[in-house]
Amino acid sequence: MDEQGVYCQAFADDVVLVFSGHNTQDIEIKANTALEQINQWGSLNKLKFAAQKTHAMLITRKFKYDTPHLNMGGKDITLVKEIKILGITIDSKLTYKKHISNISKKALNIYKQLSRAAKVSWGLNPEVIRTIYAAAVEPIVLYAASVWAKSLEQKGIQKQLNTIQREFAQKICKAYKTVSLHSALLLAGLVPLDLRVQEQAKLYEAKRGRPLEYLPDDREIEQRISFMDAEHPAFNKSIDYSCIDSLNLETIQKHRIEGAFIFTDGSKIKGKVGVAISVWERGVETKAMKLKLEPFCTVFQAEMYALDRAVRHIKDKNIQKSNLFSDSKSSLDLIKRHTTTHPLACSIRKNLIAIQKQGKALHIFWVKAHVGVEGNERADHLDKEAALYKRTKADYDACPISYIKHSIRSDTLEKWQNRYGKIPQDQLPEQLSYFYQMSNRPTKFSNKPN
Template sequence: MAKEIKLLGVTIDDRLTFNTHIKNVCRKAIAVHQQLCRAAKVSWGLNPEVIKIIYVAVIEPIVLYAASVWAPAASKLGIIKQLRVLQRGIAQKMCKAYRTVSLNSALLLAGILPLDLRIREVALLYEAKKGVAQELLGDREMERMASALDSPHPAARVDLEIGRVMDQEQIDASANSEIKIYTDGSKIEGRVGAAVSIWIGNTETRTLKLALANFCTVYQAELLAICRATKEIRRSTAESFGIYSDSMAALQTVKNHGCLHPLAVETRDNLKAISRQAKIVNLYWIKAHAGIEGNERADALAKEAAINSKKKPDYDLCPVSFVKRHARMVTLDEWNHRYNTGQTASITKMFFPDAVAAYRTIRKVGMNAIRTQIMTGHGGFSEYLNRFKCKENPSCICDPNTLETVPHILLDCPIFAQERYTIECELDTRIQKDKIGEIIKGRNRIKFLEYCENLANKTIKRNKNTV
């Protein structure tokens, strides 16, 4: 009897440990990493952004394939260790770090999350999409895509075209519809609303205000408004209609029969029923805030619906984006806990004391080899060179009893007192250890990093001449 089978690319063992599967995907991902190693070194080779694209588009999908099946196995220490070994080398390449840099520092400076947490995140999102109850959703119901099996046959589909209108004059010039219906959605003060404004000629005859749950998106609001407009058309006795929306994304979703969003599917069903009633409906995209009276009116109504509505929401299905956002928050909190409680990355923590803030900031920093050396302490500094037997003396030339480390160079070394005084005047703040994190997050980040690079380059050049 076979103890393992391979089903759709997943190796399943008789004890459901998935050890073999994880070992195989790690081996496959490491093979890609080894190819990268030949073309990416600390001082030359592939740009870090290129390496990150390869990681996100190739390596991560290899590991995350069918993660919802074997996600529980990723919490075992042995599996986590394998994933860390894989990810550490790749993260070091992304931020141009030395091989001695810790996993915590490499991941943070590369701007990527631990693989075991990403596996858990992907599995959670898949389960939520399939309707499995999730703690983070509470009593909310997930918005699920319609089944492709319920889609109409291509021959039975209603072909839709989207016109473009830029101003009121174009609407007046092409007024070939008995009834014009303007739709809009709005999110304001954390609340969401949608509106439908119905016009005959130059007179507004009816309005609809629609409330959505606070966790809904403007995209959902725009789709809901268009859907309700088609419902009104089904009830109307007129023969020609124009639906005007300033959301091209919503209109394209309705037009695309391959998109199975429930509101888009319902809208297309309504349009199909309308065509059987021998009514004509034209869809138009209009430029927002261009002085078009109907659009401005729909926008005002949507904001009123969002702010003032106290009724039960007309639409309260939880969007996928809400689940993604909250799943990412859980992942970042766990990563931050690991980062802060870890025994490594002490120099990195001086620049980035909080991993959550760093994850949002690091892409603005523009990492390169010298900045990575500064933020890890692993570079051409006497203390580091002495640790790996590359230099006899770990002390700074300013004082034989003081180690030449990154904090010493940036904060205390009297050799760089003039540079330090200049940057403190420019930033209007003292350069202190507990203030560096705030400086990195602020507007003066670039000036401070240039100061750091200047001092580091001088130190590294001096040490090269003395090694």
């Protein structure tokens, strides 16, 4: 299909073909050729495609054009003005008005049922309404937001979204219908829906690895491992850990702990992130590693990276018996899951399997933080030193998606504040007008002139 300039995407029981050309005749030749190939392939594989259920849509900016004649298996294919694919209604002008109209009807149907049980002076608790809105209404509206986000430039579409959100905001803040949309959103603590749509679109772009202004110094986002690159289920190894409260003689004898003790820790202090690994043998520290992460990295990333470097150290060195200690239970739980797609977790699992194949013995333990375990306290001290005083280049600089979410939300709140600041004060309620004046009063912390 690629050789003919045709994009083909198949789902469970549907096939979507996309053709492009400079004129109608070019598209007609490509489409009919591809449809004939699909029809022949179906006959060879005892599959029959329903031509009467197959529809075509022409997307063009030209005002005058010839209508292409398409057929499949000798039957003409109907040309339509809109097609629904995976829950998204796409129209021939790419305005997405029909799609937004459909999701508006779904959301308002939920509101009609909700309004019977939520009145101003009685009924459902506002937090229950907020939960319904966040768990049921927003997902309906935000579905595939990255596809139709650009349509928000149309005033009619913004008006439909405002109608949806106004109804729920009034129920959440227990206000009467006379309250304005801006006041209801502020009192209910809801971000305007059009800004939420833009958030979802930007987040999708970030997850796809496309460049965004939120990424510092052209850093890359921490990408999940593809299922194609992950370990095959047939070769999964069981990885588990034990929980201990201390490292006294009784605990060592109970768990038969022998060999090298390797403690890992990661922390974030004063906006800086550090990682430390402390290796002990016969009660004496034999090696200490201090590593640095970028300031935008999280503590969870630090804990995972510490475990990754520790496991690599065990694999590469001649350590036949070792014990790995971490105070991050969430990290160990993630490593335990063979279905994880986290890049650091997958790297740790891969190295743990390699250690098993080398015939080395490695036991993993979770130990409580700050309970007097000497090696754990030492690692905690070293990671803070690495965060505060290490001046070398960061050892790990993959940007977490949580940082992108935080940056996008900060940008959204700034846009919302600018939008709210442009509202004439005579359109605000008395209490909100006073709040607006107080929030704009210069303080010693602001850059506004006194």
